[in-house]
Amino acid sequence: VLPFPILIIVAPLISAFLIVLAGSFKRSLCYPIMLAALAVSAFSSLAILQEVIHHGPVRYYLGNWNPPWGIEYVIDHLNGFVAVVVSIIGLLIGISSKKMVEQALPMRLPYFYCLFLLQVTGLLGIVVTGDVFNLYVFLEIASLAGYALIAIGEEGAPFASFNYMIYGTLGACFYLLGVGYLYIVTGSLNMADLSRLLPSLYSSKVVLMAFAFFLVGIAIKMALFPLHVWLPDAYTYAPSSVSALVAPLTTKVGAYVLIRVMYTVFKPVFSTELIPASTILSWVAFFAILFGCILALGQRDLKRMLAYVLIAEVGYIALGVGLGNRNGLTGAILHIMNDALMMASLFLIVGAITYKGWSRQFHKFNGLHRKMPVTTAVFVISALSVIGIPPACGFFSKWYLVLGAIDAKQWLFAAVLLVSSLLNAIIFFRAIERVYFEPVAEGHDILLTEEKAGFTWDEAPLSILIPMVLLAAGILSVGLLSGTIISGVIQFAVPANF
Amino acid sequence: VEQIVGKYNYWIYIILMMIGFYAMIGKRNLVKKLIGMNIFQTSIILFFISTGSKKGATIPIVTNGHGTMHQAIEAIHYVNPLPHVLMLTAIVVMVSTFGVALALLLMIYRRYQTLEEDKILSLRKK
Numbered sequence: 001v002l003p004f005p006i007l008i009i010v011a012p013l014i015s016a017f018l019i020v021l022a023g024s025f026k027r028s029l030c031y032p033i034m035l036a037a038l039a040v041s042a043f044s045s046l047a048i049l050q051e052v053i054h055h056g057p058v059r060y061y062l063g064n065w066n067p068p069w070g071i072e073y074v075i076d077h078l079n080g081f082v083a084v085v086v087s088i089i090g091l092l093i094g095i096s097s098k099k100m101v102e103q104a105l106p107m108r109l110p111y112f113y114c115l116f117l118l119q120v121t122g123l124l125g126i127v128v129t130g131d132v133f134n135l136y137v138f139l140e141i142a143s144l145a146g147y148a149l150i151a152i153g154e155e156g157a158p159f160a161s162f163n164y165m166i167y168g169t170l171g172a173c174f175y176l177l178g179v180g181y182l183y184i185v186t187g188s189l190n191m192a193d194l195s196r197l198l199p200s201l202y203s204s205k206v207v208l209m210a211f212a213f214f215l216v217g218i219a220i221k222m223a224l225f226p227l228h229v230w231l232p233d234a235y236t237y238a239p240s241s242v243s244a245l246v247a248p249l250t251t252k253v254g255a256y257v258l259i260r261v262m263y264t265v266f267k268p269v270f271s272t273e274l275i276p277a278s279t280i281l282s283w284v285a286f287f288a289i290l291f292g293c294i295l296a297l298g299q300r301d302l303k304r305m306l307a308y309v310l311i312a313e314v315g316y317i318a319l320g321v322g323l324g325n326r327n328g329l330t331g332a333i334l335h336i337m338n339d340a341l342m343m344a345s346l347f348l349i350v351g352a353i354t355y356k357g358w359s360r361q362f363h364k365f366n367g368l369h370r371k372m373p374v375t376t377a378v379f380v381i382s383a384l385s386v387i388g389i390p391p392a393c394g395f396f397s398k399w400y401l402v403l404g405a406i407d408a409k410q411w412l413f414a415a416v417l418l419v420s421s422l423l424n425a426i427i428f429f430r431a432i433e434r435v436y437f438e439p440v441a442e443g444h445d446i447l448l449t450e451e452k453a454g455f456t457w458d459e460a461p462l463s464i465l466i467p468m469v470l471l472a473a474g475i476l477s478v479g480l481l482s483g484t485i486i487s488g489v490i491q492f493a494v495p496a497n498f
Numbered sequence: 499v500e501q502i503v504g505k506y507n508y509w510i511y512i513i514l515m516m517i518g519f520y521a522m523i524g525k526r527n528l529v530k531k532l533i534g535m536n537i538f539q540t541s542i543i544l545f546f547i548s549t550g551s552k553k554g555a556t557i558p559i560v561t562n563g564h565g566t567m568h569q570a571i572e573a574i575h576y577v578n579p580l581p582h583v584l585m586l587t588a589i590v591v592m593v594s595t596f597g598v599a600l601a602l603l604l605m606i607y608r609r610y611q612t613l614e615e616d617k618i619l620s621l622r623k624k
Contacts, residue, residue: 133584133587136588136591137587137591140594144591144595144598147598147602148598148601155609155622156622158602158605158606159606159618161602162528162602162603162606165595165598165602166522166531169535169539169595170519170538173538173539173542176542176588177542180542180545180549180581183549183580183581184549
């Protein structure tokens with residue numbers, strides 16, 4: 001049997017450095033190497049998920065050192081699922097990056113792809129590792145690659161990236177302190193070992209501090225509402241292909257770490273009953289959803305608007321985690337996948353639109369649907385999914401979240417989910433209306449002459465269109481198959497006593 | 499009093515951490531923020547190293563192992579090496595963060611000719 005758990009990480013990690021070498025000889029080698037590496041990761045994570053579904057969790061001991069001394073990779077239903085999401089979206093965005101990167105930075109191709117792969121490596125590493133310190137290292141690999149990738153964007157990018165770095169480092173340091181506190185009281189860094197050792201120490205103040213540090217650190221990394229300030233600038237100014245990679249994945253991987261820490265490292269009893277962490281979390285999420293939606297309403301720049309929608313979406317996941325019951329957590333885990341698909345497709349659309357020289361201000365989108373019919377069709381599908389219209393996947397995760405809120409008898413949380421759906425409808429229909437129904441503005445000479453001649457298709461290149469259409473197909477099919485996904489994978493990812 | 503004097507290394511770690519935290523959040527100059535970040539990270543190193551050290555303990559190398567008479571190893575006599583090893587990794591992470599941050603500052607300075615946050619913000623409004 002091939003060592004799939006390690007292949008997920010090693011393939012992109014080695015290729016990242018290979019690309020720089022190969023790129024200095026022949027520039028055209030970079031893209032195929034990157035695709036090959038991402039394809040290997042995606043294939044291995046699918047193979048592991050298959051294995052997990054049939055034979056239960058997979059463990060891989062690095063260097064044959066047995067845990068708790070050595071580092072182990074543990075893949076169960078939860079992170080097997082997240083790894084598949086991350087690696088497949090990474091692959092799709094990788095495919096789409098070709099033209100956008102060649103347009104944006106033709107001279108630095110090898111370095112861009114190197115960072116791109118390191119980012120994916122870091123994210124996948126966070127997902128598969130079963131060791132809290134190893135997780136910190138991967139967290140920083142992903143973040144460092146992210147800072148560099150964001151900084152190569154447009155005018156405000158380096159400054160936004162520096163701010164992101166200050167916040168990101170704070171988050172990572174808090175996480176590291178949490179690790180240190182847990183190490184003092186237990187002497188272990190292995191997640192499974194910690195979860196065995198901790199229950200007898202739940203009354204300790206040190207453990208409480210560790211938990212608090214973990215929660216704040218992760219909340220910064222996943223941009224949960226009061227700690228989200230770095231996100232809108234960083235993701236707005238980042239290059240299109242970068243924001244299409246980091247926006248859907250970084251926050252989702254952060255959400256995964258949150259679930260892992262709250263419900264695996266610490267037992268659900270601790271997080272929900274002994275201390276009111278989950279209640280606080282769901283109230284924070286409540287405000288995150290409202291705040292994200294309301295600020296998204298005020299934006300005129302499509303990409304910045306999506307960044308605020310993303311903050312609201314992070315709120316959904318945190319709400320599901322905080323509800324602390326089976327339906328809520330099912331919704332949260334399902335939403336990790338759905339939101340990754342929706343955000344990847346939406347940010348990719350922004351990339352396609354700007355690639356064709358359109359402005360991101362959506363009051364200038366008049367007539368877009370005649371120029372780029374496929375892109376706008378995908379935009380409508382993704383937007384409907386974010387709003388939560390049934391055949392698209394966004395509906396199903398919201399459905400479970402609402403069910404979870406009702407199970408927890410938290411009517412306010414159920415209400416905020418519905419209100420945010422309405423707000424999302426307003427947010428996206430402002431753009432959709434522009435794209436489809438507004439007449440082409442008078443006074444633009446070029447547009448006028450073209451209107452007489454009939455619009456010509458001016459679509460984005462195939463390398464962007466194909467991943468975009470695949471993502472849209474993913475949004476619809478994941479929606480239709482959500483029952484199967486829940487009964488096959490997610491129900492095992494939820495802690496048994498929920 | 500014993501709480502303070504006996505555990506002075508932890509108090510220093512907390513004080514350093516707060517200084518760093520203040521500089522990261524409160525200062526308006528980007529270089530000062532970066533220095534704050536460094537102090538913050540260094541305080542965490544101090545914290546980890548403190549957790550491993552013991553008074554009067556020695557380095558964790560078994561002197562007469564392998565073949566000669568087997569003796570039980572008592573952990574109390576040895577400094578815990580694991581936090582040190584963790585910090586080696588953390589130092590690597592911190593150095594690379596610092597490097598990336600300096601590169602970012604260079605980019606910012608080339609674009610705006612200043613590293614004061616307020617000036618950059620007002621330049622960007624224009």
